[in-house]
Amino acid sequence: MKFIIRQMLPSDWGQVKEIYEEGIKTKNATFETMAPSYEKWMGSAHPGCHLIVEEDFQVLAWAKVLYTSSRPVYAGVGEVSIYVHPKAKGRGIGKQLLLELIRVSEQHGFWTLKAVIFPENEASIRLHKKCGFRVVGKHEKMGELDGVWRDNIVLEKRSDEVGIDK
Numbered sequence: 001m002k003f004i005i006r007q008m009l010p011s012d013w014g015q016v017k018e019i020y021e022e023g024i025k026t027k028n029a030t031f032e033t034m035a036p037s038y039e040k041w042m043g044s045a046h047p048g049c050h051l052i053v054e055e056d057f058q059v060l061a062w063a064k065v066l067y068t069s070s071r072p073v074y075a076g077v078g079e080v081s082i083y084v085h086p087k088a089k090g091r092g093i094g095k096q097l098l099l100e101l102i103r104v105s106e107q108h109g110f111w112t113l114k115a116v117i118f119p120e121n122e123a124s125i126r127l128h129k130k131c132g133f134r135v136v137g138k139h140e141k142m143g144e145l146d147g148v149w150r151d152n153i154v155l156e157k158r159s160d161e162v163g164i165d166k
Helices: 010-026 038-043 093-107 122-130
Strands: 004-007 045-055 058-067 077-084 112-117 134-145 148-158
Touching: 004 093, 010 038, 010 045, 010 058, 010 077, 038 045, 045 077, 045 093, 058 093, 077 093, 077 122, 093 122, 112 122, 112 134, 122 134, 122 148
Parallel strands: 077 112
Antiparallel strands: 004 045, 045 058, 058 077, 112 148, 134 148
């Protein structure tokens, strides 16, 4: 069966959480050390910009756009988060999912998406670049994980469809 990309449903939470926890274990995906509650998870992201990849009723990947600010001037700026299950990597799922998330985010008025990625997560940086993101900077010693201060690479993608100066 071919995989499909669709909106996340509450019933997907268990599998989405499992994929997130696999990312946490790598120590190269997030500063978080444990997954949040479903309510906190959904509260941090735009409800229309939370997608999953499904194949044979299994969630293989998820992506969402997180709010970056409550200030109206930044209403069209979001932060991308994308995770692919380790067993599903190498199939092009991440690229198709990220491209769809970009498309859906534009439908919801997002003109800029950013990604904040550990420099060691080279695969994620490559994925974002393939999908039109560009490196705009580096946050040095942005946060501490297991007693080590870690940097973040900051990438962004400006919409060709949304915004005043296309």
